Amino acid sequence: MNWWLFSPEFALTGAAFAVLGVDLLLPREKKDYLPALSIVGLVAVLALSLWYLWGRDEQLYDGLFLIDDFSLFFKGFFLVLGVLTVLVSVEYVRQHLSRPGEYYGILLFSVLAMMLMAASGELLTAYISLELLSFSLYVLVSYGRRGLKPSEAGVKYILLGAFASALLLYGISQVYGILGTTRFDEINAALAAADSPLNPAVLVGLALIIAGLGFKVAAVPFHMWAPDVYEGAPTPITAYLAVGSKAAAFALILRLFTQAFMPAFDDWQIVLVVLAALTMTLGNLVALAQSNIKRMLAYSSVGQVGYLLMGVAAISPVAATGVIFHLAGYAVTSMAAFLCIIVFYNATGKENIGDFAGLGKRSPFVAMVLTVSLFSLAGLPFFAGFTTKFYLFTAVAQGELLWLVALAITNSVISLYYYMMVMKQMYMEPAEDETPVPVSMLSRGVLGAMLAGIIAIGIYPAPLVDAIEAARSVLVWYVV
Amino acid sequence: METLDSYVLTALVGIPFIWGVVLAFLPSHRLQHIRMTSAAVAAMLMALTAYVFLAYDNGEGGFQLTREVAWLDSLGITFLLGVDGISVPMILLTGIVGLTGVLVSWTVQDRAKEFFVLFFLLVAGVYGVFVSLDLFFFFFFYELAVMPMYLLIGVWGSSSDFGTFLRPKEYGAMKLMLYLVAGSILVWVALMAVYVDGGIGSFSLVELREVTFSVEFQRIFFPLFMIGFGVLAGLWPFHTWSPDGHVAAPTAVSMLHAGVLMKLGAYGIIRVGIDLLPQGADDWMPVLIVLGTINVVYGAISAMGQRDLKYVIGYSSVSHMGYVLMGFATLNAIGVGGAVLQMFSHGIMTALFFALVGVIYDRAHIRDIGILEGLTKRMGLTAGFFAVAGLTSLGLPGLSGFVAEVMVFIGVFQDYPLLGVLGIVGAAITAVYILRLLSKVFFGPLDPRVDPLPDGTRLTDATRLEGFSAATLVLFLVVVGLYPKPWIEMIDSGVAPILARVAGLQ
Numbered sequence: 001m002n003w004w005l006f007s008p009e010f011a012l013t014g015a016a017f018a019v020l021g022v023d024l025l026l027p028r029e030k031k032d033y034l035p036a037l038s039i040v041g042l043v044a045v046l047a048l049s050l051w052y053l054w055g056r057d058e059q060l061y062d063g064l065f066l067i068d069d070f071s072l073f074f075k076g077f078f079l080v081l082g083v084l085t086v087l088v089s090v091e092y093v094r095q096h097l098s099r100p101g102e103y104y105g106i107l108l109f110s111v112l113a114m115m116l117m118a119a120s121g122e123l124l125t126a127y128i129s130l131e132l133l134s135f136s137l138y139v140l141v142s143y144g145r146r147g148l149k150p151s152e153a154g155v156k157y158i159l160l161g162a163f164a165s166a167l168l169l170y171g172i173s174q175v176y177g178i179l180g181t182t183r184f185d186e187i188n189a190a191l192a193a194a195d196s197p198l199n200p201a202v203l204v205g206l207a208l209i210i211a212g213l214g215f216k217v218a219a220v221p222f223h224m225w226a227p228d229v230y231e232g233a234p235t236p237i238t239a240y241l242a243v244g245s246k247a248a249a250f251a252l253i254l255r256l257f258t259q260a261f262m263p264a265f266d267d268w269q270i271v272l273v274v275l276a277a278l279t280m281t282l283g284n285l286v287a288l289a290q291s292n293i294k295r296m297l298a299y300s301s302v303g304q305v306g307y308l309l310m311g312v313a314a315i316s317p318v319a320a321t322g323v324i325f326h327l328a329g330y331a332v333t334s335m336a337a338f339l340c341i342i343v344f345y346n347a348t349g350k351e352n353i354g355d356f357a358g359l360g361k362r363s364p365f366v367a368m369v370l371t372v373s374l375f376s377l378a379g380l381p382f383f384a385g386f387t388t389k390f391y392l393f394t395a396v397a398q399g400e401l402l403w404l405v406a407l408a409i410t411n412s413v414i415s416l417y418y419y420m421m422v423m424k425q426m427y428m429e430p431a432e433d434e435t436p437v438p439v440s441m442l443s444r445g446v447l448g449a450m451l452a453g454i455i456a457i458g459i460y461p462a463p464l465v466d467a468i469e470a471a472r473s474v475l476v477w478y479v480v
Numbered sequence: 481m482e483t484l485d486s487y488v489l490t491a492l493v494g495i496p497f498i499w500g501v502v503l504a505f506l507p508s509h510r511l512q513h514i515r516m517t518s519a520a521v522a523a524m525l526m527a528l529t530a531y532v533f534l535a536y537d538n539g540e541g542g543f544q545l546t547r548e549v550a551w552l553d554s555l556g557i558t559f560l561l562g563v564d565g566i567s568v569p570m571i572l573l574t575g576i577v578g579l580t581g582v583l584v585s586w587t588v589q590d591r592a593k594e595f596f597v598l599f600f601l602l603v604a605g606v607y608g609v610f611v612s613l614d615l616f617f618f619f620f621f622y623e624l625a626v627m628p629m630y631l632l633i634g635v636w637g638s639s640s641d642f643g644t645f646l647r648p649k650e651y652g653a654m655k656l657m658l659y660l661v662a663g664s665i666l667v668w669v670a671l672m673a674v675y676v677d678g679g680i681g682s683f684s685l686v687e688l689r690e691v692t693f694s695v696e697f698q699r700i701f702f703p704l705f706m707i708g709f710g711v712l713a714g715l716w717p718f719h720t721w722s723p724d725g726h727v728a729a730p731t732a733v734s735m736l737h738a739g740v741l742m743k744l745g746a747y748g749i750i751r752v753g754i755d756l757l758p759q760g761a762d763d764w765m766p767v768l769i770v771l772g773t774i775n776v777v778y779g780a781i782s783a784m785g786q787r788d789l790k791y792v793i794g795y796s797s798v799s800h801m802g803y804v805l806m807g808f809a810t811l812n813a814i815g816v817g818g819a820v821l822q823m824f825s826h827g828i829m830t831a832l833f834f835a836l837v838g839v840i841y842d843r844a845h846i847r848d849i850g851i852l853e854g855l856t857k858r859m860g861l862t863a864g865f866f867a868v869a870g871l872t873s874l875g876l877p878g879l880s881g882f883v884a885e886v887m888v889f890i891g892v893f894q895d896y897p898l899l900g901v902l903g904i905v906g907a908a909i910t911a912v913y914i915l916r917l918l919s920k921v922f923f924g925p926l927d928p929r930v931d932p933l934p935d936g937t938r939l940t941d942a943t944r945l946e947g948f949s950a951a952t953l954v955l956f957l958v959v960v961g962l963y964p965k966p967w968i969e970m971i972d973s974g975v976a977p978i979l980a981r982v983a984g985l986q
Contacts, residue, residue: 321554360635364594368504371631380627381620382601390616394555397672406669413661420630420657428634428650462552469554 005060005067008049008075009112015041016108023101031100035086035093038104042086042111046079057474059121063183066121066255073324073471074118074251081244081331082111087446088339089236091346097143097234107240110136114248118255123172123182126252130168130216133248134161137241141233153232160215160225168212174205184259191263198264206261206268210275216249219309220279223302227290230298235345238294239338242301243331250308250327254320257312258475265315272313277407280306284414293341293353293422297334300377300415304330307408311392314399320472322392325465329376329384329457336450337373339443340366347437353422358431363439367426369447374419376454379412384457391465485535486547489561489611492528492571493604493621495521496578500600508593515586518596522579525603529575533970536568541973543613543686551616556682560614565974566750566820567610569967570743573827574610576956577739578603580949581732584835587842588636588730595636595730598628602736609744615671615683618752623664625741629725629733630657636730638841640788642848652728659721663711667748670704673697674756688756689981695759702760705753706768712745714801716775723782723794731838734790738797739831743823746804750816750978754808758982762811769809769892773899775802776906784913789840789847792917793833796873799906800826800881806903807888811982813975815891820971822884825872825960829881832869832953836862839946843939844930849917854926858939863922865942865950870918872957874911880960883968 019038026033049072057068065071085107093100113133120126138161142154176182178201179190191198211222218226230238261268283302290296304326311323343366344359345351360367376383379390389412397405439447457464499521503514536544543562551559563571581599588595601624608621630653637649675683678691693701711718722742726734754761779799786792800822807819839862840855841847856863872879875886885907892900932938942950960967 318554375627381605381624382627386620386623390619391552391555393668394672394675397676402669402673402676405672406665409665409668413658413665416661417654417658420654423631424634424650424654427631462550465552465554 001060002058004052005056005058006065007052008045009115011048012041012045012108012112012115015045016105016112019108020101020105023105026101032090032094034100034104035090038086038108039083041108042079042082046076049075049079063185064122064125065116065119067119068474070251070255070471070474071115071119073467074247075115077247077328077331078111078114078118078244081240081247081335082107084335084446084450085236085240085244087442088239088335088342090442091440092234092236092342095346096145098145103140103143106136106139110140110240110244114244114251117248118251120252120255121184121259123175123184126256127165127168127172130249130252131165133245134165134216137237137245140237141229141241143237144232144234149232150234151232153229156225157229164212164215164222167208167215171205171208171212174201174208178202178205184256187260188263191261198267202264203267206264207271209256210268210271213249213253214275217246217253217305217308218302219275219305220282220302223279223283226302227295227298231292231294235294235338235342235351238298239335242297242338243334246301246305246308247327247331250312250323253312254323254472255475257315258320262315269313272309273401273404276306276309276313277404278306279303279309280408280411284411287415288418290418291352291354293351293356296353296418297337300418301334303411303415304377306411307389307392310396310401310404310408313404314396314401316395316399317472319392319395319399320475321465321468322388322395324468324472325461326388326392328464328468329388329454332450332453332457333373333376333384336369336447336454337377339447339450340370340373343439343443343447344437353425356422356425357429358426358434359437360427362431362434363437365444365447366437366439369451370426371423372451372454374422376458378416378419380416382455382458384454387458387461391461485545488528488532488535489545489563490547492525492532492607492611493561495525496600496607497604500597500604503593503600504597506593508591511589511592514593514596515582518600519579519582521600522582525607526575526579529572532563533568533572536563536565536970538565538969538973541565541977546613555616556680556684557616558614558684559617560684560686561611562613563611565970565972566747567974568970569820569824570610570740570747571607573743573824574603574606574740576952577735577827577831580831580835580952581735583945583949584735584838585730585732586943586945591635595632598632599732599736602628602632602733606736606740606744610747613685615675615685615688615752618685619664619668619671622667622744622748625744626657626660626664629653629660629729629737632733633725633729636733637728638730640727640791640847642787647724647728649728652724656721656725659718660712663708663718663745666704666708670701670708673701685752685755693757693759698757698760699763702753702757702764705757706749706764709745709748709753710771710805712742713749713805714742714745714775714798715805716771716778716798716802719775719779719798722798723791726794726797726834727788727790731834734834734838735831738794738834739827742797742801743827746801746808746819746823750808750820754811755978755981758978758984762982765809765811769806769896769899772802772805772809773902773906775799775805776903777909780906780909780913784909787848787850789849789852789917789921790834790837792849792913793830793837796833796910796913797826797830799910800830800873802906803885803888803903806892806899810888810891810895811979812891812894813972813979814887815894816975816979817968817971818884818887818891820975821880821960821964821967822888824967825880825884825957828953828956829869829872832865832950832957833873835946835949835953836866836869836942839942844933846930849921851927851929852921853930854922854924855930855939856922857926859941861947862942865954866922867918868954868957870914872961874914875907878958878961880957880964883961883964
């Protein structure tokens with residue numbers, strides 16, 4: 001076995017410990033070295049992965065980990081996301097949080113966990129990776145200092161997360177009990193060989209696994225934790241949670257449902273269709289009623305999960321590309337939106353939608369980036385959201401789910417309404433306080449880069465789509 | 481020239497977009513520079529559209545000046561541009577209205593830079609729709625043309641307040657946005673269905689029109705196109721966003737929106753709906769012609785009852801777009817040709833109307849036709865231009881509206897004589913409200929509530945720039961009215977192949 005294939009994971013673990021260790025040595029006023037060190041670590045791991053793992057298709061630990069283009073793509077995805085999250089965090093952590101060492105260290109561990117999730121080829125490995133991610137996030141979510149909300153968010157997240165893990169584990173045990181294996185490829189073979197209809201115990205196992213993962217991605221009816229957690233967590237962690245843990249869960253879901261569960265497609269498709277329809281509709285309708293912008297984005301991200309689940313329900317090579325593509329577009333867009341909120345919060349300490357009144361005059365640049373990201377989330381053109389949604393919806397329509405696409409498009413319009421309410425505040429309502437909102441050069445640069453990313457994905461998506469197609473082509477496809 | 485020609489359409493889309501982006505990063509305090517350069521860009525675009533108009537070869541027909549760039553192979557999306565006899569007049573219209581729109585926006589003071597940024601993005605979207613031959617990009621630009629509207633109206637618009645009748649600009653902006661995006665739900669669903677059912681893995685209109693869709697499919701999905709695009713074209717009963725939105729919008733945006741954007745909807749019906757699904761079109765046309773007739777009559781009657789000058793024009797747009805829909809519904813050469821000519825004629829005319837209403841509102845700060853009276857004494861030039869627009873509107877021979885409406889009526893009478901009569905009744909009602917408006921607002925004694933103004937100054941006439949804009953628009957109304965042959969020939973070359981496909985069904 002070639003241990004070197006695991007070198008990025010080892011390196012990232014080393015970087016995480018290095019951050020924790022250096023933190024002990026740094027005096028209080030030099031804590032700003034920590035995010036710099038984290039970024040160096042993440043970028044180094046990214047370079048290492050790209051250089052060493054490019055084009056490989058191998059296994060580790062007898063199939064527990066799969067080193068292929070799919071893993072590599074998501075390694076890149078999560079590492080870049082990690083860099084963005086660190087950049088987004090710098091000022092927020094400095095102003096609002098104590099103990100930056102643990103913050104950045106645990107953040108790196110969670111990136112490691114996401115990389116492992118995308119690479120797992122076996123249920124228990126996936127479960128352990130997921131738990132590493134969840135535990136990191138439990139800590140990060142309750143990191144805030146002020147008031148009861150961080151504690152409430154933390155407790156809620158831990159309790160419901162543990163419950164979801166239990167469901168997942170129980171589902172895994174059912175599958176193992178009947179099929180006698182937890183490896184994806186062997187599950188696949190066993191399902192293909194099984195008589196129809198399937199043993200009900202396997203179906204129960206499948207349902208529990210879907211429910212467990214549904215909790216992690218906040219699919220309706222397993223979404224209750226999301227708004228409170230999003231609101232109570234430090235905003236950079238909210239962004240990270242909205243994008244990272246979702247992407248990791250979908251990486252796992254894509255791998256699991258194609259590699260392992262594809263032969264039972266007819267049995268689980270309807271479940272996902274119903275979940276998708278409920279998730280997008282409820283998420284968008286409830287978002288209409290929110291007055292806190294973080295809660296609004298929480299519900300809107302529930303809506304986005306609905307679109308992604310729809311892509312899984314219509315699974316096909318094109319749909320898989322669509323799901324990953326939409327995830328990528330959503331990642332950039334959502335990070336940009338959250339950074340705008342962070343910048344605003346750092347300056348004013350407010351995060352209600354009404355507080356954004358007059359932002360168009362107080363900081364035209366932040367208002368513009370927020371407007372662009374909201375338009376992109378709503379799926380309007382020139383921006384990532386339009387192109388990725390169009391791709392995803394087309395793929396789903398090809399999967400003979402045109403009615404579901406119609407529902408999704410209708411939901412996009414509903415979402416446009418509550419996004420426009422934010423724009424109304426920013427541009428049409430007078431500000432209570434006319435003082436300009438200061439934006440640091442760092443935030444300006446990151447916002448600019450993400451703005452460029454949103455537009456690039458929107459008008460020139462071919463390179464990204466090519467990379468995604470390379471990634472998803474290693475998944476095993478069966479003609480259903 | 482061959483190679484340059486293939487870039488003309490790309491430039492039409494690219495220049496306004498790039499200018500919008502560049503402008504966003506220029507300093508906003510140099511207002512005069514921003515206006516001058518924007519006007520120069522708009523003039524350049526108009527020159528390009530004029531070039532396209534002259535370069536298009538009617539005899540050859542078909543799609544010309546085409547350009548194709550691979551964009552996303554896995555879905556079969558190509559950046560495919562080209563124009564035919566229907567789209568060329570439309571982009572010429574966009575060029576004219578775009579330039580005059582910039583010129584009348586000289587009075588925009590507040591956040592003028594941002595105004596022009598959004599305005600040029602809007603213009604880029606409009607050009608994009610008219611030149612795209614790939615459904616993805618068609619829809620991309622279609623949505624792009626809707627997107628800036630919310631901010632353009634909400635920030636720079638004006639509210640209507642008549643005590644009992646209050647329409648804040650935010651209301652108009654939101655209503656317009658939601659109606660148009662709701663319409664595009666139907667369009668998007670139908671596009672997906674066409675793509676999937678076409679089964680050739682391509683969004684190219686040129687390739688998809690070779691596919692014969694099943695009769696059942698066409699019957700189900702044509703109405704989605706008809707209503708989805710119809711919302712933007714002001715189709716009754718989905719027209720109510722149009723008066724509210726146009727009234728609330730700032731002058732240049734009203735011009736562009738009523739003048740050009742409503743035509744995007746009509747253009748979508750013929751370019752995508754009728755061309756791709758001719759059987760569905762044939763089956764649904766009786767419905768469309770009834771709705772179109774209601775548009776004409778209902779819009780005209782509503783216009784009669786308005787007190788806000790801008791609402792009169794808003795409802796007259798609804799009424800005039802009805803002729804376009806009626807013309808399409810005839811599915812014969814003269815009716816459809818008349819409809820396309822009406823799109824051009826109405827675009828110029830309504831842009832002129834809104835420009836002049838903008839001038840009046842800018843000077844008098846009211847639009848209440850119960851108060852406005854005798855403006856000719858102070859604003860002779862404005863009154864003169866307004867009279868020309870009004871006469872075009874009621875179909876005076878020698879002006880473009882007459883040619884277009886006569887063609888539509890001839891087409892309608894071939895199959896639906898009763899509705900043709902109703903259409904003419906609509907034209908008669910138009911004459912009533914236009915003439916009443918002209919006599920009340922412009923002639924008669926000057927009302928002391930209007931002049932002198934509260935600050936003691938007198939009303940001033942249109943500036944030279946505004947006069948130039950209006951004169952440009954009037955020029956086209958007269959030219960098309962007196963010598964419509966080049967326009968009609970060009971439109972025929974575009975309409976004929978589409979109608980041939982419909983005729984080939986029987």
